[in-house]
Amino acid sequence: MLAAAVAESVADAVIAYEPDGTIAWASPSLTPVLGWDPAKVIGTRLRIATDEDAAKAAEITAEAMSSGAQTARARLRSRRADGTIIWTDTHSRLVRDPSGTVTWIVASIRDVTADVEWQRQAIEAEQHFMLAMEHSAVGIATVAPEGDFLTVNDALCEMLKRDPATLLSSRWQDFTHPQDVDVDQGLVNELLAGDRDSYRLRKRYLCPDGSVVWGDLSVAAVRDSVGKVSCFISQIIDVTEKVTSAERYRLLAEHGTDVVSTSAHDCMMEWLSPSVEQLLGWPAGDLIGTSFLAYLHAEDHPLVAAAHDRVLKGEAARFEVRMRTRERGDRWVNVVLTPILGDGPDVIGCIARWRDVQSEHEAREELEASERRFRIMVENASDVVYSAGGDRRVTWVAPAVTQTLGWSPDELLGVDLIDLLHPDDRGASERVIAHVLAGDDTPITEGDVVARVRTRSNEYRWMSVKLTRWAGEPGDPLGIVGGLTLVDDLMEQRLRAQADEERIQSLLDTMLEPFTLLAAERDDSGTIVDFVIAEANHSALDVYEMTHDELVGQRFSVLHPAAMTTGLFAMYAAVVDGGEPLSLNDLAYPWEPRGGQVMRFDVRAVKAGEAVSQTWRDVSERFAVSELIARSEEHFRLLAENSTDVVLQDLGGIVQWVSPSLTACLGWDSSDWIGRSVRGFAHPGDAGRFDEIQPRTEASESTITTLRLRGKNGTYHWVEIHAGRYADDQGSSHGFVASFRVVDREVAAREALAAAEEEFRLIAQNSTDVVWHARNGQIAWISPSVSAVLGGEPAEWIGVDIAKILHPDDLPAHLASLSEAAPGSASVVRARLRASDGTYHWIDANTGSFINAQGEEDGVIASFRVVDDLVAAEEELAYYAWFDALTGLMNRREIFHKLRGISSGNREPGDVTAMLFCDxxxxxxxxxxxxxxxxxEVLRRLAERISASVRSDDAAARIGGDEFLVVLTGTHSLDEAVAVAEKIRDAAAVSVSVDHTQVVTSLSIGVALVRQGESIGDLIAHADKALYAAKRAGRNQVVAIA
Incomplete structure (x- = not known):
């Protein structure tokens, strides 16, 4: 009973069976060991061993029974109840009777499957170790605890340059460099003491030739069942080249600009190149032994942790982090980590290369900020930004297209840009796009066109289409990026301006006189050096025999070189610089279009911005006629003074005597005259004139008549006859005495004068110019053209006081021009003259002294023309040169001109000038x-409020779409300027009523002082900086920068 109780308590399965195999008893542990129910196997002949081992089991049992042995042992493969095979150790005890016959066999069965597997693996591992050791490229040895080599492989022999027999008869201490023995032995002692199971060490080995080999030594202890070291397994890798390279690398690192460091796998820094001090300010020695993580910005720890995980897996890692400098600042550093591997796949540390990328990171942040601003600008801009491929099909369009044209962005993707344009605009647009895409050697080619773009509702809107060729990276396809800006209002203004321009051009083209607009060109010092023809009328084109395109752009100095030396160019330059109009009468000029022929001109020139508006009239014929008349009168006077031809007649008209000089006049000798009547020599048409002369002569009247007398050669000559009664001392009449003077030339001159006067009369009656003759300031005669120009009949104007019809503001200038004019010269004045209906008209008047036929000054002669359209055009040109068309404020150019003057000029002590940049x-x-x-409408109302908020001496301008600039002069402090800015801001906050809707706006204002001598760009930059600060502060703010 005791034996059964013991058997039931052990873990091994126990069975008792008869020599024929019949089981008589089985312990309960049979179930966990073999899976059989003990009760069910009793009385059976259960065969446990597998077929392969059953014969072996029977043989062992038979041998034991025949040999008289008491026990038998066997390791067999046994079959469990579920059919699985396990390894078992069977220990059988044979029970014999007194005769020695076996009566019972008691067997204990133990599951040793795990032990068998471990032994198999151990044997296999040993085989693998020996195979690896034999064929390994690195040195491997087993070493006794005392240091003797037990086994070595060929790689170790080759590394240490010794044969196997030499090594196997030696200890490792015999070949270790003296300086490394103590360190290595200390680590071995720790292994022997059980303080560690392995260690690694880089050490030097001595070769027979005296050379040194560097090796990375890995040592692991092999212990017996009680933990005692039975041997060491050593692995040695030749790292001589690595150590040499590392030394070279260290030298390069120490002298490089990048920082190089080595650290253990736990990020503790073991070595750094000296350049770390230049990067972070820390000496390399201060960082050795500290963790790389200790110098990171807190937000970068997760990034480095992830990179460190990759390094531990044997992968290189690259990242950018902020590292703390010695001055407690942060600096962006690009770090590349390269893992350092041990003998196996394990990472034992890493090499890091640090590069300063602070400037690159700042540039990148600035670029990213710029891109963000640009993206926000694009997404929120009123302009429509788009991109298209080389086939002109839209690839992307900003959301603003919906607000502007009604299309959704998706609807336009893939649409040809040309299909969106008005048919009339497609040709020009296709040419511009083709030009942009063709480009040249430069990466970007730009173009723009104004065209009508179709909306989703099939209407068209005027838009400025910007196009920029974009090539991207090398190899990328060409494309277009650009923008669409709505310009309906601008085109409306442009069309109105074009109509005005056409109206002005029509007016100019109807002028009989040539007209040109000369644009001034200045050198760097601001001196006018030439003029360029900017516009011309048809009369000017006829004069120069050029087309409009040929004439516009021509240089004045090329067309009229004589003007540069005759003073005409200087007078034109004075008109632009001084602003005073120029009027020249009878100007003698060598006219280049006529080959340099000297001709006479009346010239009028006025300032038009930076240009001269000039007209001229060819008066050469008028001058020639005047000269002819003057010469004729002079000749007539000489003839009258030197006449000596005398004829004496009796009462019957018979010639009694003639002076000898009469022969020279008519060719008749004296005898040919005596005894004949003068009537007989007269032209038949003039014979009756004698009947008129004789009665007056008989009445003692002196008579003068001109008639034709026949010369001896049959030619008739005009002769002036002065006749008087001839009486004796008692008063008795005896006849007549007459003086003859041939006046052919005088008569011809008078006829020419009469013809000229008739011509001038016709000109005066039919000219659009008005001519008057005035005496004592009152009109004595006026040409009929006055009716068309000023109204009323010419007779109604006779006796009118000129001073009373001139505009009061223009009277002083008119009187001054008359008083300052030299005798015989003309003056030119532009003034306003009152018409018969009471309205005033602008006129250009040429006024001079009137000289009568006797050469005496007889009042004033003047000619004038109405120039209302010309004055209006000049005023319009001047206005748009200085003021913004929408708001009436100064424009950008004018305010910047004013700022330049303020910046460069002198100031009163204590006065400052401030700029208010409003957006x-x-x-x-x-x-x-x-x-x-x-x-x-909002812009106009805000402009009015800004103007109302500043003084008259201050200046306000619109310099951009929604930007205003206010210049405060004579302020005393920045605070005073801020107060004005707040006043403007408050005024702007009042809502504006637009179409019965209240629109609420606000202004952000930047305030800055004008520093003397600063450029316009710098001044605007200060104010813009302040404005930007106001925007960042939440808008509707005033921010000042001193």
Whole structure:
């Protein structure tokens, strides 16, 4: 009973069976060991061993029974109840009777499957170790605890340059460099003491030739069942080349600009190149032994942790982090980590290369910020930004297209740009796009065109289409990026301006006199050096025999070189610089279009911005006629003074005597005259004139008549006859005495004068110019053209006081021009003259002294023409040169001109000049919500409020779409300027009524002082900086920068 109880308590399965194999008893542990139920196997001949081992088991039992042995042992493969095979150790005890016959066999069965597997693996591992050791490229040895080599492989023999027999008869201490023995032995002692199971060490080995080999030694202890070291397994890798390279690398690292470091796998830094001090300010020695993580910005720890995980897996890692400098600042550093592997796949540390990328990171941040601003600008801009491929098909379009044209962005993807344009605009647009895509050697070619773009509702809107060729990276396909800007209002203004221009051009083209507009060209010092023809009328084109395109752009100095030396160019330059109009009469000029022939001109020139508006009239014929008349009168006077031809007649008209000089006049000798009547020599048509002369002569009247007398050669000559009664001392009449003077030339001159006067009369009656003759300031005669120009009949103007019909503001200038004019010269004045209906008209008047036929000054002669359209055009040109068309404020050019003067000029002590840079907050929202017409009305109202908020000496201008610039002169401090800015801001905050809707706006204002001598760019930059600060502060703010 005791034996059964013991058997039932052990873990091994126990069975008792008869020699024929019949089981008589089985312990309960049979179930966990073999899976059989003990009760069910009793009385059976259960065969446990597998077929392969059953014969072996029977043989062992038979041998034990025959040999008289008491026990038998066997390791067999046994089959469990579920059919699985396990390894078992069977220990059988044979029970014999007194005769020695076996009566019972008691067997204990133990599951040793795990032990068998472990032994198999151990044997296999040993085989693998020996195979690996034999064929390994690195040195491997087993070493006794005392240091003797037990086994070595060929690689170790080759590394240490010794044969196997030499090594196997030696200890490792015999070949270790003296300086490394103590360190290595200390680590071995720790293994022997059980303080560690392995260690690694880089050490030097001595070769027979005296050379040194560097090796990475890995040592692991092999212990017996009680933990005692039975041997060491050593692995040695030749790292001589690595150590040499590392030394070279260290030298390079120490002298490189990048920082190089080595660290253990736990990020503790073991070595750094000296350049770390230049990067972070820390000496290399201060960082050795510290963790790389200790110098990281807190936000970068997760990034480095992930990179460190990759390094531990044997992968290189690259990242950018902020590292703390010695001055407690942060600096962006690009780090590349390369893992250092041990003998196996394990990472034992890493090499890091640090590079300073602070400037690159700042540039990248600035670029990213710029891109963000640009993206926000594109997404929120009122302009429509788009991109298209080389086939002109849209690849992307900004959301603003919906607000502007009604299309959704998706609807336009893939659409040809040309298909969106008005048919009339497609040709020009296709040429521009082709030019942009063709480009040249430069990466970007730009172009633009104004065209009508189709909306989703099939209407068209005027838009400025910007196109930029974009090539991207090398190899990328060509494409287009650009923008569409709504310009309906601009085109409306442009069309109105074009109509005005055409009206002005029509006016100019109807002028009989040539007209040109000369644009001034200045050198760097600001001196006018030439003029360029900017515009011309048809009369000018006829004079120069050029087309409009040929004439416009011609240089004045090329067309009229004589003007540069005769003073005419200097007079034109004075008109631009001084602003005073120029008027020249009878100017003698060598006219280049006629080959340099000297001709006479009346010239009028006035300032038009930076140009001269000039007209001229060819008066050469008028001058020639005047000269002819003067010469004729002079000749007539000489003839009259030197006449000596005398004829004496009796009462019957018979010639009694003639002076000898009469022969020279008519060719008749004296005898040919005596005894004949003068009537007989007269032209038949003039014979009756004697009947008129004789009665007056008989009445003692002296008579003068001119008639034709026949000369001896039969030619008739005009003769002036002065006749008087001839009486004796008692008064008795005896006849007549007459003096003859041949006046052919005088008569011809008088006829020419009469013809000229008739011509001038016809000119005066039919000219659009008005001519008057005035005496004592009153009109004595006026040409009929006055009716068409000023109204009323010519007779109604006779006796009118000129001073009373001149505009009061122009009277002083008119009187001054008359008083300052030299005798015989003409003056030119532009003034306003009152018409018969009371309205005033601008006139250009040429006024001079009137000289009568006797050469005496007889009042004033003047000619004038109405120039209302010309004055209006000049005033319009001047206005748009200085003021913004929408708001009436100064424009950008004029305010910048004023700023230049302020910056470079002198100031009163204590006075300062301030700039207020104003920008309407979210003005785009106003345009989007209410339309551009409403936006324009808001701009006009804000301009009025800004003007009302400043003094008359201050200046306000619109310098951009929604930007205003106010210049405050004579202020005393920055605070005073801020107070004005707040006043403007408050005024702008009052809502504007647009189409019965209240539109609320606000202004952000930057305030800065004008520093003397600064450029316009620098001044605007200061104010813009302040404005930007106001925007960042939340808008509707005033921010000042001193």
């Amino acid at each position: 309407i907050d979210r003005f785009k929202d106003v345009n989007d919500a209410y339309g551009h017409a409403a936006g324009d």
